[in-house]
Amino acid sequence: SSSTSGSGDSAGSKDSKLPAVGATIYKFDDNFMSYVRRAMENSAKGKVNLMLNDSQNDQAKQIEQVDTLIAKGAKSLAINLVDPKAAQTIIDKAKPKNIPVIFFNKEPDANVLAGYDKAYYVGTTSSESGVIQGELIAKAWEANKAKWDKNGDGKLQYVLLKGEPGHPDAEARTKFAVDTVKEKGIQVEQLAMDTAMWDATKATEKMDAWLAKYSDKIEFVIANNDGMALGAIASLEKAGYFSGDKFMPVVGVDAIPEALEMIEKGKMVGTVLNDAKNQGKATVELATNAAKGKDVLDGTSWKLDDKKAVRVPYVEVTKDNIQVGKDAYK
Amino acid sequence: MNTQASKKSNVSKWLVDNVIYVVLILLVVGIVVASPDFLSMTNLINILAQSSSRIIIALGVAGILITAGTDLSAGRMVGLAAVISASMLQAGDYAYKMYPNLPDLPLFVPILIAMAATGLIAALNGVIVSKFHVPPFIATLGMMIGVYGLTSIYFDRPPYGAQPIGGLSEKFTTFAQRGIKVGSYEFPYLILYAIIVSIIIWVIWNKTQLGKNMYAIGGNPEAAKVSGVNVARNLIIIYTIAGLLYGLTGTLEAGRVGSATNNTGNMYELDAIAACVVGGVSLSGGIGSVPGVITGVLIFQVINYGLAFLGVSPYIQFIVKGLIIIVAVAFDMRKHAKKK
Amino acid sequence: MNTQASKKSNVSKWLVDNVIYVVLILLVVGIVVASPDFLSMTNLINILAQSSSRIIIALGVAGILITAGTDLSAGRMVGLAAVISASMLQAGDYAYKMYPNLPDLPLFVPILIAMAATGLIAALNGVIVSKFHVPPFIATLGMMIGVYGLTSIYFDRPPYGAQPIGGLSEKFTTFAQRGIKVGSYEFPYLILYAIIVSIIIWVIWNKTQLGKNMYAIGGNPEAAKVSGVNVARNLIIIYTIAGLLYGLTGTLEAGRVGSATNNTGNMYELDAIAACVVGGVSLSGGIGSVPGVITGVLIFQVINYGLAFLGVSPYIQFIVKGLIIIVAVAFDMRKHAKKK
Amino acid sequence: MSEASSTNLLEMLNITKRFPGVIALNNVSLKVKPGSVHALMGENGAGKSTLMKCLFGIYSMDEGKILFDGKEVSFVNSKQALENGVSMVHQELNQVRQQNVMDNLWLGRYPKKGIFIDEKKMYEDTKAIFKSLDINIDPRSKVSTLSVSEMQMVEIAKAVSYGSKIIVMDEPTSSLTENEVNHLFKIIKKLQSDNVAIIYISHKMEEILKISDEVTIMRDGQYIATKTAKELTTDEIIKLMVGRDLSQRFPAKINKPGDMILKVSNLTAETQPSFVDVNFELRKGEILGIAGLVGSKRTEVVESIFGMRALKSGAIELHGKAVNNHSPQHAIKNGFALVTEERRSTGIFPELSISFNSIISNMGQYRKGPFLSDSKVKEDTQWVIDSMKVKTPTQKTSIGSLSGGNQQKVIIGRWLLTKPDILLLDEPTRGIDVGAKFEIYQLINQLAADGKGIIMISSEMPELLGVTDRILVMSNGKAAGIVETSSTSQEEIMRLAALY
Numbered sequence A: 001s002s003s004t005s006g007s008g009d010s011a012g013s014k015d016s017k018l019p020a021v022g023a024t025i026y027k028f029d030d031n032f033m034s035y036v037r038r039a040m041e042n043s044a045k046g047k048v049n050l051m052l053n054d055s056q057n058d059q060a061k062q063i064e065q066v067d068t069l070i071a072k073g074a075k076s077l078a079i080n081l082v083d084p085k086a087a088q089t090i091i092d093k094a095k096p097k098n099i100p101v102i103f104f105n106k107e108p109d110a111n112v113l114a115g116y117d118k119a120y121y122v123g124t125t126s127s128e129s130g131v132i133q134g135e136l137i138a139k140a141w142e143a144n145k146a147k148w149d150k151n152g153d154g155k156l157q158y159v160l161l162k163g164e165p166g167h168p169d170a171e172a173r174t175k176f177a178v179d180t181v182k183e184k185g186i187q188v189e190q191l192a193m194d195t196a197m198w199d200a201t202k203a204t205e206k207m208d209a210w211l212a213k214y215s216d217k218i219e220f221v222i223a224n225n226d227g228m229a230l231g232a233i234a235s236l237e238k239a240g241y242f243s244g245d246k247f248m249p250v251v252g253v254d255a256i257p258e259a260l261e262m263i264e265k266g267k268m269v270g271t272v273l274n275d276a277k278n279q280g281k282a283t284v285e286l287a288t289n290a291a292k293g294k295d296v297l298d299g300t301s302w303k304l305d306d307k308k309a310v311r312v313p314y315v316e317v318t319k320d321n322i323q324v325g326k327d328a329y330k
Numbered sequence B, C: 001m002n003t004q005a006s007k008k009s010n011v012s013k014w015l016v017d018n019v020i021y022v023v024l025i026l027l028v029v030g031i032v033v034a035s036p037d038f039l040s041m042t043n044l045i046n047i048l049a050q051s052s053s054r055i056i057i058a059l060g061v062a063g064i065l066i067t068a069g070t071d072l073s074a075g076r077m078v079g080l081a082a083v084i085s086a087s088m089l090q091a092g093d094y095a096y097k098m099y100p101n102l103p104d105l106p107l108f109v110p111i112l113i114a115m116a117a118t119g120l121i122a123a124l125n126g127v128i129v130s131k132f133h134v135p136p137f138i139a140t141l142g143m144m145i146g147v148y149g150l151t152s153i154y155f156d157r158p159p160y161g162a163q164p165i166g167g168l169s170e171k172f173t174t175f176a177q178r179g180i181k182v183g184s185y186e187f188p189y190l191i192l193y194a195i196i197v198s199i200i201i202w203v204i205w206n207k208t209q210l211g212k213n214m215y216a217i218g219g220n221p222e223a224a225k226v227s228g229v230n231v232a233r234n235l236i237i238i239y240t241i242a243g244l245l246y247g248l249t250g251t252l253e254a255g256r257v258g259s260a261t262n263n264t265g266n267m268y269e270l271d272a273i274a275a276c277v278v279g280g281v282s283l284s285g286g287i288g289s290v291p292g293v294i295t296g297v298l299i300f301q302v303i304n305y306g307l308a309f310l311g312v313s314p315y316i317q318f319i320v321k322g323l324i325i326i327v328a329v330a331f332d333m334r335k336h337a338k339k340k
Numbered sequence D: 001m002s003e004a005s006s007t008n009l010l011e012m013l014n015i016t017k018r019f020p021g022v023i024a025l026n027n028v029s030l031k032v033k034p035g036s037v038h039a040l041m042g043e044n045g046a047g048k049s050t051l052m053k054c055l056f057g058i059y060s061m062d063e064g065k066i067l068f069d070g071k072e073v074s075f076v077n078s079k080q081a082l083e084n085g086v087s088m089v090h091q092e093l094n095q096v097r098q099q100n101v102m103d104n105l106w107l108g109r110y111p112k113k114g115i116f117i118d119e120k121k122m123y124e125d126t127k128a129i130f131k132s133l134d135i136n137i138d139p140r141s142k143v144s145t146l147s148v149s150e151m152q153m154v155e156i157a158k159a160v161s162y163g164s165k166i167i168v169m170d171e172p173t174s175s176l177t178e179n180e181v182n183h184l185f186k187i188i189k190k191l192q193s194d195n196v197a198i199i200y201i202s203h204k205m206e207e208i209l210k211i212s213d214e215v216t217i218m219r220d221g222q223y224i225a226t227k228t229a230k231e232l233t234t235d236e237i238i239k240l241m242v243g244r245d246l247s248q249r250f251p252a253k254i255n256k257p258g259d260m261i262l263k264v265s266n267l268t269a270e271t272q273p274s275f276v277d278v279n280f281e282l283r284k285g286e287i288l289g290i291a292g293l294v295g296s297k298r299t300e301v302v303e304s305i306f307g308m309r310a311l312k313s314g315a316i317e318l319h320g321k322a323v324n325n326h327s328p329q330h331a332i333k334n335g336f337a338l339v340t341e342e343r344r345s346t347g348i349f350p351e352l353s354i355s356f357n358s359i360i361s362n363m364g365q366y367r368k369g370p371f372l373s374d375s376k377v378k379e380d381t382q383w384v385i386d387s388m389k390v391k392t393p394t395q396k397t398s399i400g401s402l403s404g405g406n407q408q409k410v411i412i413g414r415w416l417l418t419k420p421d422i423l424l425l426d427e428p429t430r431g432i433d434v435g436a437k438f439e440i441y442q443l444i445n446q447l448a449a450d451g452k453g454i455i456m457i458s459s460e461m462p463e464l465l466g467v468t469d470r471i472l473v474m475s476n477g478k479a480a481g482i483v484e485t486s487s488t489s490q491e492e493i494m495r496l497a498a499l500y
């Protein structure tokens, strides 16, 4: 016997006839998630009453929002975890009420997903953005080795700007970007690695210090996101890079508009695009079906893999395929 | 002195003391008017459960505020305790255990270890404040930064690196997530823990020498000193108690969320301090009560929960929340607006 | 009374006042010992440039601290100003302009608009504190939350949503990133701006009635009132000046980094307050000097920059930074350890 | 020396104490016999409080030694002092205002039942102590609701309650009225009969000779003399304290009251209970005293005139024109000045310099364009220091490190700089030594002679009789009468004060 009030009376909804889907975004103003959110809102229009919550990068807050959503009578949940390991707690809340859960963008452990027949995942693998960034670095390095290997030792000397330590994306991108480069048979040497907490200002200042210390020993700047990459570019410009023949390869992740602009101007080598539109669309479509008690894939073109996951791949973006990035903002 | 005056003062004192309760009631009424189905047992239980660990940390912070101190490191200590207890309470069959060979520990062992760690750090805060005369703001700011470093080092360890610590044992999640079934409702144990802690703290504040000394130190440290109170020792004990409460909060947070990272508890201190002030604790020391602190936390949680329940758009929620905090306290402050 | 005594008092006073400068020098010496190549003009310029916008915000916060207030909303106001000025200073040919049809504005227009916005909000802080008697901690906490909501709404707008506002016009980035060439070095304009602001603030604090009133209000608000100081009006002005400085800081931050988001400036207030305290500003009001604040900021920036320069591992950086803050202030506080 | 220690309860020998820039005590000695009242006299800043703080473990002395009860002691904190039979009534009220009376009384030594505080015992013990001392205050009332004199009586009761062998009283009567002073003297006599020694610090000459057995006099941090009270007269004490003859306590009056300048009619306070229907006139060059018991609302009358409190009705006319002082700012503009009663909470800016404290009310005068003229500030500060004879190393010294009397002089100087027409003085000589008092009386006289109107509240009857032209007597919020000083008596004033 559920304590929540009967169907179709969720408070504050514009159209109480539509099935209610409760959704949480790990951080509303995250560059990428703001696009996913828009895609979700667009797909939901007229089909479902989407109740969106901002978890403010706090897993405890998200858990509480899930309580609220269930109390409000959500028929299914679309959860963008803050902390992927917390999936079990959310399932523990949804399962007794028989509410389906669509996790998106941050992937829970496979066994957790397997433990609840109404739990699904839409998104990528966290590691993939790192892998693609690594491939991008390797490709660019091989192509420009003659110019970029300033000391000619055949090794890639890099500095790395890390996001918030402990953040799953920061950890995965840091690890897999470098590992992938190594796997491609390129020798690397880490000159410096420090956290700039996803923040452009901090990235600028770290880069200032590194440039003062290593000056032209640095051959590559790897950033966990485009924001920090932009911060590094501001520092590099101040130090005279990108004018004349002074150049520094910089890569990021996210493909934000400003980064695309930098790529076009030749100040950035590339970035990694996450397909926000399709992630948002797939999430809402699965959640809507779930809310209506239908098969989650009903009437869609998505496919589930063996882990009950719909995979939306990352795409690398460089000057050559810049239009792919731009199209994401159409 | 004369009874008439003191009677009148009692009535006005009653009103003054109760402004915050009025605020809380007004808030609830406001939300119910906007959405009548807010008035349900589920919502009540949810709000109480969500307030529980916040009450525990707030009571720790409040003790320090009453001594005219402050504690910015509270949130980071919650994080440290969460990481420690989670790392020792992973399910035996979980694949990514931090200590693969750790035997199945009784629940109280990791909890006590976590509390000991934060208690020790908080005691250090107390020593720095009372013996080295570093202003509490700076002492605990330094500690906040340092403890985050410490937690991160503990957290980011081979073989799995900086991964959220999950796969918690069932007894742990039961302890923090389950509750007592009453009819169709389940009253979370969390509420019970908060009640027990509140009672203990109430007794300490009101019935023991330590409590009286705490108020005296905050109200007039000179007076306390010349009356023979060992200010330093009392401060250290008060900070330590706060630390133990942070440790407990951290453990409960890990259990409640089902995982812990080095970011758990981030900024909790700000919410706790704000809740204390809204609940009538004076930042200049000497004033504060347990029911006040609890009410302050409830006000915050009703705002948080209520706005989400009403479906107010997140950015607007920030604006409304900021406004309510200011208005509630402005309302409460009318008692101080010297009526001359 | 006798000259010998007063001479001695001057010497000891000099030493007491200069503990923080000694701390700064010790820090630099420490880092140089660890890595001799720290001693370079480039590093000096970098540290000064990075300190510049922090000095400006810290001077704003310091004025409020001297009145025995505090300002938690400072960082969020920096963010608001950054977002406003960046949105109005995007290059004409930039594809993702927030205002596609906005003509090319002279630099000072968006800067003044941003400063007016933060000045107004800060004035509101002043009104809430002085007229409604809300404790500054709560007033500015509420404002911090509210302003973040406001900034987010402004920032997160169609068509591009929550994307960093970039593509800044060259005159803007020149204004904030470039400098005066002297030999092979370029001294950033930023340093110049910080010097100008410091001089203006120094004059206000030391040479005007407003400055004297500020110290009076912080030193003893009751006595200030009796002495004929219009406490409310002066507070509002002091908060407003702080707001204008936050606005300027925000603009410079956007220009310096080349982009702005709603998170720009997040937590700057904590750094600013800490730097003020390290620089000798008293949190209980009435005490503080411009050179002290500047030194406080430099100490923080030397720590930040120095640790990154030394390549200390990020986690250890947190611990070391926390320790240095505490030790520096403990060292400084020996002057207050009542010579018994 | 060894012979002396057998008869003395306390011997403080050759004590030296230095503060940065000041030698507060220079080789000072003090010997106190058991069961005696030993007065400690000296001008403001002579070092009396500092000496006592060295005894009580608040300061540690730089040189010297202390023998107590035959043993050498050196208390490192107040706790030790209290435990070893030394208690102290401090010069500044040291109370936790947010807590109640009994919490304050037992602070640092609460009676306990197991780990809990025994509130019942606390209450009963407090009652018992109050009863034995004949004090009528509810142990459960909050300290902040007490009047200043009640707080002081609680402090005295607290010091007594330790059952110490020696009690230091540092200006215990500075905020007590005649009745309460007599009450205190009774307590002291009782303590004496129990063989308790008292060290008594006061600036009130009348008290000293009334109750003390021996008197030690200090000047400028130096020991001057110890004499039995019998061999002393007021004039001799003053001579020893000041180091020169001071033939009179009050200067000859030189002011000549002229036309009326201030008329106060039917003044009634907004928030009651307070004063009702107060009427009086003040003439140019006149000194009008206000007498009354503590709590008779004298302070509230002058604070209302100065715009600090709201009025319900009534009018204030200055030079025949109605003035409306909404705030101190208006009042200052209209030519009023007020030296408040509580120097610490509404007078000084303790951390700030003497210069700052001198000029803060007069800032408008130093404006040169948008800036302040340093030279003029310096000049006026020097004027305050010189004309008020403030003892200070420099203009930049923080006022908080001055003795209370010197602080008061700076505050009076502050208001004189504003060149007021009407000067309101609320207990202007509280805690001030005779020498400084004389100087302040002279100043008041001179100001009156210069044509200013002066209103002066005082609880010291001789002072009112010696300085004023007329005295308004307040009783329980009402004006009980106005008397001509030259033709009144202490008895008449006391009778009026008790009228309502």
Ligand SMILES: Nc1ncnc2c1ncn2[C@@H]1O[C@H](COP(=O)(O)OP(=O)(O)OP(=O)(O)O)[C@@H](O)[C@H]1O
Binding pocket: D019, D020, D022, D023, D024, D042, D043, D044, D045, D046, D047, D048, D049, D050, D051, D091, D401, D402, D403, D404, D405, D406, D431, D433
């Ligand atoms: N904490 C301190 N720091 C610096 N100087 C001090 C301190 N305490 C006292 N002094 C100085 O020591 C001297 C003696 O002060 P003390 O308070 O003992 O005087 P007093 O005789 O009690 O005067 P009064 O009658 O005004 O109370 C003064 O010059 C005072 O300025």
Ligand SMILES: Nc1ncnc2c1ncn2[C@@H]1O[C@H](COP(=O)(O)OP(=O)(O)OP(=O)(O)O)[C@@H](O)[C@H]1O
Binding pocket: D144, D145, D146, D147, D148, D292, D293, D294, D295, D296, D297, D298, D299, D300, D301, D341, D457, D459
């Ligand atoms: N019950 C009380 N609670 C708080 N403050 C009080 C109370 N009673 C008196 N006061 C304060 O004490 C001061 C003196 O009060 P009041 O005007 O009644 O006495 P008074 O006759 O002026 O005595 P005196 O001049 O000796 O202080 C005032 O500032 C008043 O506000």
Ligand SMILES: [Mg+2]
Binding pocket: A149, A150, A151, A152, A153, A154, A155, A156, A157, A219
């Ligand atoms: Mg190389």
Ligand SMILES: [Mg+2]
Binding pocket: D048, D049, D050, D091, D170, D404
């Ligand atoms: Mg004294």
